[in-house]
Amino acid sequence: MTYAPAGESERSRRPGGALAGQGAHPDPYAPGAVAAERIGLAVVGAGYWGPNLVRNAQQTAALRLHWLCDLDEERARRVLGRYSTVGVTTSFDEVLADERVRAVAIATPAATHYRLVRAALEAGKHVLVEKPITTTADEAAELVDLAESSGLVLMCDHTFCYTPVVRRIRELLHGGELGDLQFFDSVRINLGLVQPDVDVLWDLAPHDLSILDFVLPPGVVPVGVSAQAADPIGAGRACVAYLTVRLSNGALAHCHVNWLSPTKVRTTLIGGSRRTLVWDDLNPQARLAVHDRGVDLTPPERLTEEIRHQAQVSYRVGDMVAPALSEQEALRAVMAEFADAVTEGRAPLTDGRAGLRVLRLLHAAARSLELRGATVPVDAHQLTTTQERAVAR
Template sequence: MMSKENQKGVSRIMEKPRVAVVGSGSWGFNHVRTFNNLNTCELIGVSDLNDNNLIRVRGQFPKLKTSKEYTDFTRSNDIDAIVVPSSAETHYEIAKDALVHGKHCLVEKPITLDIDEAQELVNLAKQKDLVLMVGHLLLYHGAVDFLKKLVDEKKIGDMLYLYSQRVNLGKVRSNENALWSFAPHDISIMLYLIDSKPIRVSATGQSFLQKKNNIHDVVFFTIYFENGTIATGQVSWLDPHKIRKFTIVGTKKMITFDDMEVREKIRIYDKGVDGWDVSYDSYAESMSIHDGDISIPKVVLTEPLKREDSHFIECIIDKKKPLTDGQNGLDVLKVLVAAQKSLDNYGKPEDIL
């Protein structure tokens, strides 16, 4: 087991990291439940500004300490790690306070709203040798592991493009638009699967429900990668369908990942166009279509949030770099910031910094 210096310079054996959760709203409560059930850590307390949320926590988990002041946990010597599923605009302040006071930190997506602030958190974690992880939940989904393997092993040939749809009706948010609320999930998967640098993005969309505040309900975005791959996403909370779907098109095969399917989440289509990459005078003559079988592989599924939260604790104990570390949060944020700029300029492509 590793030891670490706490604020007073006293070394402590990190057997079971002691955790506090800051933000116990609709998503944060799931972290509270999950950390409380993990036997690799000890959940000590929960902070929230909302009394009702703290009453709910005490009702279900009477042993936990609760406080409206998050600093009671970020500055406590009895806490090793802070989980931050508070509203996005508060992530920077809370995560910074946690890191400054020597706490490992799991911050929900998006890491922050500002690139410089996210960079500061990444630097701080590095300087202080602390784990900084971002809650890109879908990278802990068994189906995404499966996709990654298929893509990396070139089972689909070379990836040409992919598109994602994350649409439903509600929950309408007033503090962020559909891009910032939904797209971090899709962008994190796109960056994970596509082995190339994202260089440019364009985004269009519209605000219908909260026109005055210019909060976009629907956004379509396209990311261009250095190797020519493109990834397109559609996100909306104003749509008749509930769709959570990825489609990947490769030179040899095509795949869909439909997260609304209970069991058969991945389908591999032995479909494609052959001969198109050969230089003939007449391309049309050289091409033939293959339209073969569809296979549905068995995918091992465990609760992604449990995997994510366990991974955070494992990284603290074993001093490992998280799959979704602070840098990964920053990479996703850079795409979001450029996409928002493009959205504000009616789809004008923006370079990703």
């Protein structure tokens, strides 16, 4: 089998046993132990993202890169350099037939993911795949089931989830330092690039949705999605979009994505009942700030007759702390997590199920656009006829 051309877009189960806790992982921030025997790896795709996978795989002690596979053999050779001992091939079948290769990392267009991932899993290979995991939720669910039934690791490269700042955000939310989650508000806007094959929602929102999925505290899950989008320049696809995710605890998560902004903005605000954090990814001096500021409501049991006639809301203004963050390449942590998951026979932090959850949010958003912004249940493939008629009215 020969695979499709590499893309240019920005875009476990223990062997013979059960997955090591789909929500119970060891400390994700502790350095992984290097395997006694290095894991043979092949990278598939030498386009936009493939060279980054190659570079980080070669710098990960637990991995040994054997192949770079791409339809454009000359491009693959340029990525590796003149003196590399890594093999180059245009045949995916050749990669899968190599017994030295225990795992493959796939960085090809999303439309090819299902076929390539399925073939790799059927060949007994562990898989790291770029997002989105596939283009449909049904295909993604099929791949997740196949990986788990085969005792293989299926991991999604949700790269932002492995940055030091997102790891710290996850710690703060899971550890309760922010209190109860009240809102999640992200802005990811810049001028271009208008993609030829997807709209702005599918191009940019997966980053924020994968971060949301990663940092949500235990027990809080998305229950509904609504979306609004526009194509003001006549590009034939949405260039500006607003996405709202309703959470099970009553909070809202909001994402603004835009290809038409004259300035680049990458900010996320997460409010809790105790503290609020601001993540400005374009500010390397203070990328993350935690504010002891917010709104307090007098508890009912403390209400007196006098207070009832006064304002029950008070505003808290305290200190701001900028936590120290280590500087490290996120993709190196992705590779280390993939190697550790394979070695330890456990589900990775961003496993196939994480990829499936993000895909379901995107599909729900697309369905909401079709229904003029109606809220669509996350797990629903479509609204019932009665609901559609109610929306139409």
